[in-house]
Amino acid sequence: MDTPSPPEIVLVSHGQFDRVKEILAERPELLNVLYEPWAETPLGAASHVGNVPIAEYLLELGAPLTITTAAMLGRKKDVERFLEEDPELANAAGAHGISLLFHTAYSGDVSIAEAIVAAGGSTSSAGHAVHAAVSKSHQEMISWLLERGADPNVPDFQGRTPLAVAEKQGNEAIAVLLRNAGGHS
Numbered sequence: 001m002d003t004p005s006p007p008e009i010v011l012v013s014h015g016q017f018d019r020v021k022e023i024l025a026e027r028p029e030l031l032n033v034l035y036e037p038w039a040e041t042p043l044g045a046a047s048h049v050g051n052v053p054i055a056e057y058l059l060e061l062g063a064p065l066t067i068t069t070a071a072m073l074g075r076k077k078d079v080e081r082f083l084e085e086d087p088e089l090a091n092a093a094g095a096h097g098i099s100l101l102f103h104t105a106y107s108g109d110v111s112i113a114e115a116i117v118a119a120g121g122s123t124s125s126a127g128h129a130v131h132a133a134v135s136k137s138h139q140e141m142i143s144w145l146l147e148r149g150a151d152p153n154v155p156d157f158q159g160r161t162p163l164a165v166a167e168k169q170g171n172e173a174i175a176v177l178l179r180n181a182g183g184h185s
Helices: 008-012 017-026 042-048 052-060 067-073 076-085 087-091 100-107 110-118 126-135 139-147 162-169 172-180
Strands: none
Touching (some): 042 100, 067 100, 076 110
């Protein structure tokens, strides 16, 4: 049996803000649609790519806040509330099984990452989380992840290392940090 294609609203929520607005203006009932094969909602799509404007827009329309979105947005108090209500969420995953630590790295807020680890969250995804931190040029978060054993050579979904991405961005300070940690492009 063929898997159905993802709804357009999920696809465009990764980065096509105008199209998100058009679709939801016509079909507001799609705000929280779930594409089950990817465990992805429109908010989950925006969150796992670090798209703050789309995520905030979806929340304004009434999408329910999740711990992964709260972490991506740097909403420390919300993350702490989620962890207090359910400590198991310290190892939560968002769409595609992408870790809470990865979402946190987008925010660059090391104190959120520390709260997650203190609540029992794993750092096993730290290598992947480096990619999120590199994409947003969060040097302090990259250092924090590397200090906790992040592999600086974990490839992203396109096969690129964090160093290759930093070099392409022209971010020499982060490139030096990654090279010093054993990263290569």
